[in-house]
Amino acid sequence: MTADTVLAPRKRPVAARPPRRPLFRRRSAIPGFGLTLGVTLTLLSLIVLIPLSAVALKAAQLSPHEFIAVAFSQRALAAYRLTFGAALVAALINGVFGVLTAWALVRYDFPGKGVVNALVDLPFALPTAVAGIALATLYAPNGWIGAYLTPLGVKAAYNPIGVVIALTFIGLPFVVRTLEPVLRDLSADVEEAAASLGASRLATIARVVLPALAPAWMTGFAMAFARGVGEYGSVIFIAGNMPYKSEIAPLLIIIQLEQYEYQAAAAIALVMLAVSFLMLFVINAVQAWARRYS
Amino acid sequence: MTISIRSVEKQFGRYPALGGVSLEIAEGELLALLGPSGSGKTTLLRVIAGLEFPDSGQVLFDDQDVTFASAAARRVGFVFQQYALFKHMTVARNIAFGLDVRKGKDKPSKVEITRRVDELLKLVELDGLGGRSPSQLSGGQRQRVALSRALAVQPRVLLLDEPFGALDATVRKSLRKELRRVHDATGVTTIFVTHDQEEALELADRVAILNQGRIEQIGAPHEVHDQPVSPFVCGFVGEANRFEGTAAGGRFTSGPVILAAAGAADGAATAFVRPHDLVLDEAGFSARVARVAVQGPLAHVDAVLADGRRLEVTAARDDAGKFSGEVRLAARKVHVFPAG
Numbered sequence: 119m120t121a122d123t124v125l126a127p128r129k130r131p132v133a134a135r136p137p138r139r140p141l142f143r144r145r146s147a148i149p150g151f152g153l154t155l156g157v158t159l160t161l162l163s164l165i166v167l168i169p170l171s172a173v174a175l176k177a178a179q180l181s182p183h184e185f186i187a188v189a190f191s192q193r194a195l196a197a198y199r200l201t202f203g204a205a206l207v208a209a210l211i212n213g214v215f216g217v218l219t220a221w222a223l224v225r226y227d228f229p230g231k232g233v234v235n236a237l238v239d240l241p242f243a244l245p246t247a248v249a250g251i252a253l254a255t256l257y258a259p260n261g262w263i264g265a266y267l268t269p270l271g272v273k274a275a276y277n278p279i280g281v282v283i284a285l286t287f288i289g290l291p292f293v294v295r296t297l298e299p300v301l302r303d304l305s306a307d308v309e310e311a312a313a314s315l316g317a318s319r320l321a322t323i324a325r326v327v328l329p330a331l332a333p334a335w336m337t338g339f340a341m342a343f344a345r346g347v348g349e350y351g352s353v354i355f356i357a358g359n360m361p362y363k364s365e366i367a368p369l370l371i372i373i374q375l376e377q378y379e380y381q382a383a384a385a386i387a388l389v390m391l392a393v394s395f396l397m398l399f400v401i402n403a404v405q406a407w408a409r410r411y412s
Numbered sequence: 413m414t415i416s417i418r419s420v421e422k423q424f425g426r427y428p429a430l431g432g433v434s435l436e437i438a439e440g441e442l443l444a445l446l447g448p449s450g451s452g453k454t455t456l457l458r459v460i461a462g463l464e465f466p467d468s469g470q471v472l473f474d475d476q477d478v479t480f481a482s483a484a485a486r487r488v489g490f491v492f493q494q495y496a497l498f499k500h501m502t503v504a505r506n507i508a509f510g511l512d513v514r515k516g517k518d519k520p521s522k523v524e525i526t527r528r529v530d531e532l533l534k535l536v537e538l539d540g541l542g543g544r545s546p547s548q549l550s551g552g553q554r555q556r557v558a559l560s561r562a563l564a565v566q567p568r569v570l571l572l573d574e575p576f577g578a579l580d581a582t583v584r585k586s587l588r589k590e591l592r593r594v595h596d597a598t599g600v601t602t603i604f605v606t607h608d609q610e611e612a613l614e615l616a617d618r619v620a621i622l623n624q625g626r627i628e629q630i631g632a633p634h635e636v637h638d639q640p641v642s643p644f645v646c647g648f649v650g651e652a653n654r655f656e657g658t659a660a661g662g663r664f665t666s667g668p669v670i671l672a673a674a675g676a677a678d679g680a681a682t683a684f685v686r687p688h689d690l691v692l693d694e695a696g697f698s699a700r701v702a703r704v705a706v707q708g709p710l711a712h713v714d715a716v717l718a719d720g721r722r723l724e725v726t727a728a729r730d731d732a733g734k735f736s737g738e739v740r741l742a743a744r745k746v747h748v749f750p751a752g
Contacts, residue, residue, distance in 0.1 A: 307496035310463050311558075313483040314490040315510035315565055325513065329500045408500075 173391060176384035189385040197367040197386075200278055202393065204366075205346030208285035209293075212342045213335065216293025223294070224301045238294050241287055246351030253284055254356040276358030281366060284352040289342030296338035297331060304330055333409045340401040347394055413474055413568045413601050414439050415460065420469030422455055429455040430466070431625040437569075437603060442595050444612035445605045447622035448648065453605045454573055456622070460603065461571050462486045473568060489562030489600075493574040495554045497546040503557050504529050504542035510565035532560035535594060552583035556590070563598065570595075572604035576611065588615050609649050613637065621645050643682050643749045652684040653723040656751065659683075664748055668718045669697050673748045680751035687712070687726040689745040692734060696742030699723065701735045711735065 177185065188194070222228075223235060241249065257264045257275040267274050274280060304327065312322040328335075350368040358364045367390055374383035415437040422430040430452045437443050445453040458464035460471060462483035471479045478486055498506050505512075507529045511520050520528065533539050536556040546554055555575060562570060575591070576584040592615055595602050606612050612619045613633040620630040621644075629641045640646035647654060657666025659681040664673035671683055699715040702722070706712075711732035713725040727735065 305494065305496065307492045307494055308498065310483065311490065311492060311496040311561075312498075312509070312513075314461060314463070314486075314488055315513065315561070316484045316487070317509070317513040318484065321513045325509075326498055330498075332500070 170391065173384050173387050176381055177388040180381045180385055184381075185385050188379075188382040189389045193361050193365070194367070194370060194386055194389075196362045197365050197370045198389065198393070200281060200364065201347055201367040201390070202397075204278060204281040204285055205289075205343050205349075207282050208289055208346050209339050209343035211282070211286050212289045212293045213339045216290060216338060216342075217297060217331070217335065219290070220294045220297035220301055224298055238291050240291075241289075242291050246288065246349065247355065249287055250284055250352030250355030253287060253352065254280070257283060257356065275356050276360075277364050278357075280356035280358065281353050281364060284356050285346035285349055288349050288352060289346050292341040292345060293335070293338035296334050296341065300331055300334040333405055336401060336405045336408060340398060340405075343401075344394065344398060347390065415569060415601065415603075416470075416472040417456070417460070418470040418472070420456070420459055420466040420471065422452075422459060422464065422466050428625050430459070432469070433622075433625070433627055435620060435627065435630070437601060440599050440601055442592070442602045442615065442617045443604075444616035444619045445603065445622060446607070446609060446612040446619050446649075448607060450624075451622040452625040453607075453622045455625075457571050457573055457603060457605045460569070461488050461490050463490070487565060487568050489565060489567030489570040491555070491558050491562050491570070491572040491575050493577045495546070495551075495558045495578075497554055497557060497561075499546055501546075502542065503538070503544050503546065503549070504533075506546065506557055507532055507542075507561045507564050509561060528564060532564055535563070535597065536560045536590070550583075551579050552587055555579065555587060559591070559594065563594070563600070567600060570600045570602040572602070574605055574607070576606075576608075584611070591615065613649070619649075621648065623648070640684075640747060643684070646684040646747050646749070651687050651724065651726075652747075653687065653690070655683045655685070657681060657683065659748055659750075664746065667721070671743050671746045671748075673746055676748040677750055682749050682751050684747040684749075685723075685743045686745065687724040689743050690723070690725040690741050691727075691744055692731075692739060693742030694740055696740040698738055698740050700738055704732050704735050706732055715739070715741070 177189075180188065219238065223231065223238070254275055255261050257267070257280060259265070259268045259273065259275070261275070264274055272279075274283060308326055308330070309322055312326045313319075317325065348368065350366070350372070353366050354369055357366060357369075359366075359369055367386060371383045371386050374380075374386065415435075417433055417435040417437075420430055420433045421428070433452070433456055435456075445456060447453045455464060459466050462478070462481055462485070465480055469479070470477060473486065483490070498509065501509070504526075508525050511525045511528065514520070529542060530539075533542055536559055538553060538556055538560070541549070541553070546557065549557065555578075559572075559575075572591070576587050579587065588611060591602075591604070604615075613636075616633060618630060619633055619636050621628045621636060623644050629636050629645045631639075636645060637650050640649060646652055655664070655666040655669055655671075657664055657669070658679065659665075659673050659676040660678050662672065662674045662676070664671045664676060664681060664683045666683065671685065673681075673683065697717075699717050701713055702716050703714040704711055705714075706729055709729050711727045711729050713727060713732075713735045715723050715725055715735075717723065725735070725741065
């Protein structure tokens with residue numbers, strides 16, 4: 119998009135200006151523009167663009183009628199609803215607890231801080247299947263935690279709640295790690311200024327700290343959400359995977375693949391791709407708006 | 413409002429930042445806290461603001477003890493070196509912040525707030541910039557916004573922490589005048605911290621000179637300059653040539669340098685002579701002129717003594733020609749302090 123606007127010939131009044139050198143020939147103080155952009159575009163094409171185009175091409179082998187029948191079947195719609203809904207809820211949960219975790223890690227020194235710090239990164243590194251199995255074992259009706267939830271009438275595994283638990287686990291580090299540097303850079307001055315102007319602690323946090331964190335929070339939220347939408351490994355162990363109830367869209371794609379329904383799998387993938395793209399686009403727009411002053 | 417600071421002590425870990433500071437600040441006064449870095453001047457300012465609390469001692473606003481009152485409760489205006497503006501708010505919202513966060517009947521109406529913001533923008537000569545974001549302003553403009561934000565709450569005292577420290581020399585000078593003007597227009601008791609003696613001497617009614625957590629001297633700018641009470645003040649405020657030597661019978665001797673020192677106690681001593689107090693005198697000690705630099709109406713002379721030590725002389729530009737080769741110098745005024 120940017121490339122288009124830059125490359126488009128500029129219609130300016132023809133004054134006595136030196137002729138513009140073409141974009142790729144222009145000298146810059148930082149060399150290597152051509153090389154880095156070339157490598158970037160090549161890699162992005164090989165890794166992202168071509169595979170994703172293949173999805174679209176594969177899906178295009180279906181007639182419009184077939185496409186709608188497969189991609190918008192009742193079962194698929196339920197799966198989309200669960201996938202995007204659970205990812206949204208999990209990202210929101212992480213949005214709240216991620217702020218608190220980042221706050222605790224940045225603002226205070228406490229014994230075991232290093233361990234907590236490492237724990238936050240664990241969901242990044244752990245094979246997601248391991249996480250899924252561990253969570254399922256814990257939250258199952260007879261698990262360590264699930265056993266206490268059952269008497270309360272709460273079932274936390276093998277249903278949508280289980281999906282949310284798994285996605286919350288997966289998304290936490292994204293929010294914490296994007297907020298941490300911003301919180302660290304937020305100088306104490308600003309909070310002291312608010313206090314000296316008569317703002318209560320609560321007002322300072324609500325009006326000064328949180329708005330300053332908003333753009334980073336949004337980034338973290340978007341990443342956690344995106345990760346949640348795409349998550350497969352941990353969810354399938356705790357979800358129960360009942361069609362129409364607790365079956366996520368990535369699993370549906372796998373099921374179609376196992377039945378050699380490649381076009382159908384691609385059709386569902388294409389819908390997910392479109393929705394994800396749309397949501398990230400909206401989040402980015404909101405973010406740009408939130409950053410309008412800085 | 414008058415402020416009394418009574419034997420305030422403050423330690424950071426094992427490092428004493430303030431070691432028993434007492435200070436009275438009069439209503440409507442403009443006071444400078446001047447000192448080198450680490451002298452405790454900023455800590456003192458923050459104790460007055462309620463951003464830091466003393467280990468012992470008292471802070472009184474009028475006769476009210478505010479030693480442990482929060483910053484929010486003290487109604488002080490604080491201006492930070494790095495402006496500390498709220499980046500996500502417009503200039504006008506920044507200035508209005510202190511009024512916006514008030515609750516109930518203390519909170520002025522929207523119209524009232526807008527009127528007040530416009531008034532303050534005019535006061536600091538930023539009319540029409542209320543809708544800008546702080547990132548669109550220059551450093552000097554940002555500091556003006558910070559100043560008017562602090563003034564918006566009609567503070568009982570205005571506190572400024574190295575307010576011009578982050579600005580370049582030209583902007584500094586004009587903002588300095590501006591602060592004096594704003595102070596005279598509002599009449600608010602004002603305390604500012606600086607390590608720049610020129611700033612302190614030019615701007616303040618009184619200057620408190622801090623060193624190692626203590627006040628060395630407090631007085632009008634000309635007092636601390638002309639009648640320094642300690643070698644530290646003498647060396648820190650204004651330029652001075654420093655000589656180590658001995659005083660005996662009203663004479664101070666340091667190598668080839670012999671100075672009249674009436675009233676100085678006999679024994680090892682340190683003498684300070686301001687460059688502009690050194691004059692040509694046939695009866696004086698001799699020195700060789702190394703370099704003469706003319707600057708505006710003045711001539712700065714670098715001279716070398718027989719034993720190789722350097723000293724500085726400031727003379728009128730018209731006399732620059734008289735400084736060449738070997739000259740004889742005498743001091744019009746000498747500050748002698750017992751060594752130790």
